[in-house]
Amino acid sequence: MQTIDLSLNRKPTSYQILIGDGTLTQPINVLSNKSYQHIAIISNEMVSSLYRTKVLTSLLSSGYKGEVSTILIGDGESYKSFESFTTIMDELINKKFRRSDLIIALGGGVVGDISGFSAACYQRGMDFIQIPTSLLAMVDSSVGGKTAINHPQGKNMVGAFHQPVQVRIDTDCLKTLASNQFNAGIAEIIKIAAIYDSELFDWLELNLESIKALEPKTLEEMIYQSCKLKALVVEQDELESGIRAVLNFGHTFGHAIESLLGYGKILHGEAVAIGMVLAAKLSEEKGLLETTITSRLSSLLQTFELPITLPKGLSARDIVEYMSIDKKNINENIRLILLKELGKASVQEVEREELINFLKRYE
Numbered sequence: 001m002q003t004i005d006l007s008l009n010r011k012p013t014s015y016q017i018l019i020g021d022g023t024l025t026q027p028i029n030v031l032s033n034k035s036y037q038h039i040a041i042i043s044n045e046m047v048s049s050l051y052r053t054k055v056l057t058s059l060l061s062s063g064y065k066g067e068v069s070t071i072l073i074g075d076g077e078s079y080k081s082f083e084s085f086t087t088i089m090d091e092l093i094n095k096k097f098r099r100s101d102l103i104i105a106l107g108g109g110v111v112g113d114i115s116g117f118s119a120a121c122y123q124r125g126m127d128f129i130q131i132p133t134s135l136l137a138m139v140d141s142s143v144g145g146k147t148a149i150n151h152p153q154g155k156n157m158v159g160a161f162h163q164p165v166q167v168r169i170d171t172d173c174l175k176t177l178a179s180n181q182f183n184a185g186i187a188e189i190i191k192i193a194a195i196y197d198s199e200l201f202d203w204l205e206l207n208l209e210s211i212k213a214l215e216p217k218t219l220e221e222m223i224y225q226s227c228k229l230k231a232l233v234v235e236q237d238e239l240e241s242g243i244r245a246v247l248n249f250g251h252t253f254g255h256a257i258e259s260l261l262g263y264g265k266i267l268h269g270e271a272v273a274i275g276m277v278l279a280a281k282l283s284e285e286k287g288l289l290e291t292t293i294t295s296r297l298s299s300l301l302q303t304f305e306l307p308i309t310l311p312k313g314l315s316a317r318d319i320v321e322y323m324s325i326d327k328k329n330i331n332e333n334i335r336l337i338l339l340k341e342l343g344k345a346s347v348q349e350v351e352r353e354e355l356i357n358f359l360k361r362y363e
Helices: 029-031 045-061 082-093 109-124 136-141 171-176 181-194 197-207 208-212 216-236 243-248 253-260 266-284 293-302 316-323 351-359
Strands: 004-006 014-022 038-044 066-074 102-107 127-134 147-152 154-161 166-170 334-341 343-348
Touching: 004 343, 014 029, 014 216, 038 045, 038 082, 038 109, 038 216, 045 066, 045 082, 045 102, 066 082, 066 293, 066 334, 082 109, 082 136, 082 147, 102 109, 102 166, 102 171, 102 334, 109 127, 109 136, 109 147, 109 154, 127 147, 136 181, 136 216, 136 343, 166 216, 171 216, 181 216, 181 266, 181 343, 197 208, 197 216, 197 293, 208 216, 216 243, 216 266, 243 334, 243 343, 253 266, 266 293, 266 334, 266 351, 316 351, 343 351
Parallel strands: 014 166, 038 066, 038 102, 102 127, 127 166
Antiparallel strands: 004 014, 147 154, 334 343
């Protein structure tokens, strides 16, 4: 098992990210420092059936003797909604949870995001633990404290920064993950390698077969390196006011694709994969990036059966119209993360009409 210590200055706050095979059933050491009387496990039906018993085992082995409740939401991006948030709030209130109690998020990115947002909002903030069960959640949404729900007009438009007290990543969960979900998580790993660590990008290219074979040590190392990079960024810029913005490489395009197609029609990681290739091509057109890098990026994504072209039926103007409401924009231009070289990215402002003309060539 490998451990990452993440420290923040704002509160101050620090917590551990535990990565390894079997962490689900190991004692939860943070419980010994708190007097939680009631714990809510928030999950969906499928994940709960697979892993809830293991979490209960870890609570027992930690000496926890309080009450445990389970709150289930639907499975999929469409359930990261006001309706699901209200269901969680109703359950917490009806079961008389206090601010001094604990939420455990057990599931993928949807469960983690809405659980964290619920923890941030309930009685102005309660503790929560992230136990991500999808690769995407392990390397992305579980680390860094960004929590949110979707609005009909935009993804993650309602949210808060609220850090977990611990992140517990069990690589054994990946054995039950569908291949398309696993590949969607790989997209986020490719993303952070492309913007921050060319050596990790090289490593991914060299270890394709052992990654696909779910070799435990390879998975642990891949997740560890990805989380370590993200933790370093979060430590420097918790609230995304500076360098953390580059973590959105591919996401501005990706969120637009995801929302315009309708939640559930394409996986988040798949949409980000398309967004990264578009951002790389735009980087080329602006003279920032060599064509060979875009080719390597596209090839690596395709190796994991990820899409790299815009889905049929999406218009350039609709995509840019959606992108114009992105929360990262600060004026009438669109803020995008573009590549300067492999392992180095920058924030660039692009005019709307320039972006429309660019996208029209890929409709």
